[in-house]
Amino acid sequence: MSYTSILSTLVSAQVQNSAIESTRQAYRDIDAVHDYIARDNPIAAQGVLDKIEAMIDHLPRNPALGRAGRVMRTRELVVPSVPYIVVYSLEEEFIDILAIIHTARRWPVRFRRSQHG
Template structure:
Protein backbone atom coordinates (compact mmCIF):
# COMPACT_ATOMS: atom_id res chain seq x y z
CA UNK A 1 0.00 0.00 0.00
CA UNK A 2 0.99 3.58 -0.58
CA UNK A 3 1.36 6.02 2.32
CA UNK A 4 0.12 9.59 1.92
CA UNK A 5 0.79 12.22 4.59
CA UNK A 6 -1.78 14.97 5.00
CA UNK A 7 -0.17 18.42 5.10
CA UNK A 8 -1.07 19.08 8.78
CA UNK A 9 0.46 15.76 9.84
CA UNK A 10 3.72 16.42 8.03
CA UNK A 11 3.95 20.01 9.27
CA UNK A 12 3.41 18.88 12.87
CA UNK A 13 6.17 16.27 12.53
CA UNK A 14 8.55 18.92 11.19
CA UNK A 15 7.65 21.33 14.01
CA UNK A 16 7.98 18.57 16.61
CA UNK A 17 11.48 17.77 15.40
CA UNK A 18 12.45 21.46 15.56
CA UNK A 19 10.98 21.85 19.05
CA UNK A 20 12.76 18.81 20.47
CA UNK A 21 15.89 19.75 18.54
CA UNK A 22 16.14 23.04 20.44
CA UNK A 23 17.12 21.00 23.49
CA UNK A 24 18.57 17.84 21.99
CA UNK A 25 19.22 17.33 18.28
CA UNK A 26 19.91 13.61 18.69
CA UNK A 27 16.62 13.03 20.55
CA UNK A 28 14.74 14.99 17.88
CA UNK A 29 16.16 12.75 15.18
CA UNK A 30 15.34 9.61 17.19
CA UNK A 31 11.71 10.69 17.68
CA UNK A 32 11.25 11.51 13.99
CA UNK A 33 12.85 8.22 12.91
CA UNK A 34 10.68 6.25 15.33
CA UNK A 35 7.48 7.87 14.05
CA UNK A 36 8.47 7.47 10.40
CA UNK A 37 9.55 3.84 10.76
CA UNK A 38 6.32 2.95 12.57
CA UNK A 39 4.27 4.64 9.86
CA UNK A 40 6.22 2.81 7.14
CA UNK A 41 5.14 -0.52 8.67
CA UNK A 42 1.54 0.39 7.88
CA UNK A 43 2.24 -0.19 4.17
CA UNK A 44 2.58 -3.92 4.89
CA UNK A 45 0.26 -4.09 7.92
CA UNK A 46 -2.53 -1.52 7.50
CA UNK A 47 -4.64 -2.98 10.32
CA UNK A 48 -1.85 -2.87 12.93
CA UNK A 49 -3.30 0.25 14.56
CA UNK A 50 -6.23 0.08 16.94
CA UNK A 51 -9.74 1.12 16.00
CA UNK A 52 -9.89 4.92 16.00
CA UNK A 53 -11.99 7.19 18.18
CA UNK A 54 -13.13 9.03 15.05
CA UNK A 55 -15.32 6.88 12.81
CA UNK A 56 -13.51 5.40 9.83
CA UNK A 57 -10.04 5.85 11.32
CA UNK A 58 -7.40 3.76 13.03
CA UNK A 59 -4.75 4.90 15.54
CA UNK A 60 -1.11 3.89 15.49
CA UNK A 61 0.34 4.22 18.99
CA UNK A 62 4.07 4.93 18.87
CA UNK A 63 5.70 2.63 21.41
CA UNK A 64 7.87 4.41 23.97
CA UNK A 65 6.66 7.86 22.90
CA UNK A 66 3.56 9.88 23.80
CA UNK A 67 2.40 10.15 20.18
CA UNK A 68 -0.52 8.64 18.32
CA UNK A 69 -0.90 8.69 14.55
CA UNK A 70 -4.53 8.67 13.38
CA UNK A 71 -4.88 7.28 9.87
CA UNK A 72 -7.41 5.81 7.51
CA UNK A 73 -7.19 3.26 4.74
CA UNK A 74 -8.75 4.33 1.45
CA UNK A 75 -8.53 2.05 -1.55
CA UNK A 76 -4.82 1.17 -1.77
CA UNK A 77 -3.62 4.20 0.23
CA UNK A 78 -2.93 4.81 3.91
CA UNK A 79 -3.73 8.42 4.73
CA UNK A 80 -1.77 9.81 7.69
CA UNK A 81 -4.18 12.37 9.12
CA UNK A 82 -2.21 13.87 12.02
CA UNK A 83 0.54 13.35 14.55
CA UNK A 84 -0.98 13.93 17.99
CA UNK A 85 0.44 14.02 21.49
CA UNK A 86 -1.45 11.48 23.60
CA UNK A 87 -2.25 14.09 26.29
CA UNK A 88 -4.00 16.47 23.88
CA UNK A 89 -7.74 16.71 23.51
CA UNK A 90 -8.79 14.41 20.70
CA UNK A 91 -10.50 16.00 17.67
CA UNK A 92 -14.03 14.91 16.79
CA UNK A 93 -13.22 14.75 13.07
CA UNK A 94 -10.31 15.00 10.64
Protein backbone atom coordinates in the same frame (compact mmCIF):
# COMPACT_ATOMS: atom_id res chain seq x y z
CA MET B 1 17.34 8.19 9.12
CA SER B 2 17.21 11.91 8.63
CA TYR B 3 14.56 14.52 9.29
CA THR B 4 13.88 14.75 5.55
CA SER B 5 13.61 10.98 5.41
CA ILE B 6 10.45 10.89 7.52
CA LEU B 7 8.97 13.67 5.40
CA SER B 8 9.62 11.62 2.28
CA THR B 9 8.05 8.59 3.96
CA LEU B 10 4.97 10.70 4.61
CA VAL B 11 4.89 11.81 0.98
CA SER B 12 4.72 8.33 -0.46
CA ALA B 13 6.04 4.84 0.00
CA GLN B 14 5.33 1.93 -2.27
CA VAL B 15 5.42 -1.45 -0.54
CA GLN B 16 3.34 -4.38 -1.72
CA ASN B 17 1.06 -2.09 -3.75
CA SER B 18 -0.06 -0.02 -0.75
CA ALA B 19 0.93 3.62 -1.01
CA ILE B 20 1.28 5.91 1.98
CA GLU B 21 0.13 9.47 1.48
CA SER B 22 -0.25 12.26 3.98
CA THR B 23 -2.15 15.44 4.61
CA ARG B 24 -0.66 18.88 4.99
CA GLN B 25 -1.58 18.60 8.65
CA ALA B 26 0.65 15.54 9.03
CA TYR B 27 3.55 17.54 7.56
CA ARG B 28 2.89 20.40 9.98
CA ASP B 29 2.66 17.97 12.88
CA ILE B 30 5.97 16.27 12.12
CA ASP B 31 7.65 19.66 11.71
CA ALA B 32 6.25 20.75 15.08
CA VAL B 33 7.42 17.54 16.79
CA HIS B 34 10.92 18.00 15.40
CA ASP B 35 11.15 21.71 16.16
CA TYR B 36 9.86 21.39 19.73
CA ILE B 37 12.21 18.58 20.74
CA ALA B 38 15.20 19.89 18.76
CA ARG B 39 15.21 23.15 20.73
CA ASP B 40 16.61 21.22 23.68
CA ASN B 41 18.08 18.13 22.05
CA PRO B 42 18.45 17.68 18.28
CA ILE B 43 19.64 14.09 18.69
CA ALA B 44 16.55 13.18 20.71
CA ALA B 45 14.36 14.89 18.11
CA GLN B 46 15.84 12.71 15.40
CA GLY B 47 15.33 9.61 17.56
CA VAL B 48 11.63 10.39 17.99
CA LEU B 49 11.20 10.94 14.25
CA ASP B 50 12.99 7.66 13.55
CA LYS B 51 10.55 5.80 15.82
CA ILE B 52 7.53 7.43 14.17
CA GLU B 53 8.91 6.64 10.71
CA ALA B 54 9.62 3.02 11.66
CA MET B 55 6.00 2.53 12.71
CA ILE B 56 4.65 4.20 9.57
CA ASP B 57 6.87 1.89 7.52
CA HIS B 58 4.96 -1.12 8.93
CA LEU B 59 1.58 0.11 7.64
CA PRO B 60 1.80 -0.96 3.98
CA ARG B 61 2.38 -4.57 5.03
CA ASN B 62 -0.09 -4.46 7.92
CA PRO B 63 -2.62 -1.64 7.44
CA ALA B 64 -4.76 -2.74 10.40
CA LEU B 65 -1.79 -2.52 12.78
CA GLY B 66 -3.28 0.48 14.58
CA ARG B 67 -6.33 0.31 16.82
CA ALA B 68 -9.76 1.53 15.75
CA GLY B 69 -9.73 5.32 15.99
CA ARG B 70 -11.77 7.58 18.23
CA VAL B 71 -13.13 9.19 15.09
CA MET B 72 -15.12 7.18 12.58
CA ARG B 73 -13.07 5.75 9.69
CA THR B 74 -9.71 6.40 11.33
CA ARG B 75 -7.10 4.21 12.96
CA GLU B 76 -4.55 5.12 15.62
CA LEU B 77 -1.04 3.75 15.61
CA VAL B 78 0.62 4.16 19.00
CA VAL B 79 4.36 4.70 18.65
CA PRO B 80 6.15 2.65 21.33
CA SER B 81 8.41 4.46 23.82
CA VAL B 82 7.43 7.95 22.64
CA PRO B 83 4.22 9.84 23.44
CA TYR B 84 2.86 10.08 19.90
CA ILE B 85 -0.03 8.58 17.96
CA VAL B 86 -0.15 8.40 14.16
CA VAL B 87 -3.75 8.96 13.04
CA TYR B 88 -4.50 7.44 9.65
CA SER B 89 -7.31 6.21 7.46
CA LEU B 90 -7.50 3.27 5.10
CA GLU B 91 -8.56 4.50 1.71
CA GLU B 92 -9.33 2.23 -1.23
CA GLU B 93 -5.92 2.58 -2.88
CA PHE B 94 -3.70 4.08 -0.19
CA ILE B 95 -3.09 4.67 3.50
CA ASP B 96 -3.65 8.32 4.39
CA ILE B 97 -1.60 9.71 7.30
CA LEU B 98 -3.88 12.37 8.79
CA ALA B 99 -1.98 13.65 11.83
CA ILE B 100 0.72 12.97 14.40
CA ILE B 101 -0.68 13.79 17.86
CA HIS B 102 1.07 13.97 21.24
CA THR B 103 -0.75 11.77 23.74
CA ALA B 104 -0.87 14.51 26.41
CA ARG B 105 -2.55 17.07 24.16
CA ARG B 106 -6.22 17.57 23.58
CA TRP B 107 -7.30 16.20 20.24
CA PRO B 108 -7.74 18.86 17.56
CA VAL B 109 -11.32 19.95 16.95
CA ARG B 110 -11.34 18.23 13.57
CA PHE B 111 -10.81 14.91 15.38
CA ARG B 112 -13.09 15.44 18.39
CA ARG B 113 -16.36 15.22 16.51
CA SER B 114 -17.48 12.06 14.80
CA GLN B 115 -16.99 12.34 11.06
CA HIS B 116 -19.60 10.68 8.89
CA GLY B 117 -19.38 10.11 5.20
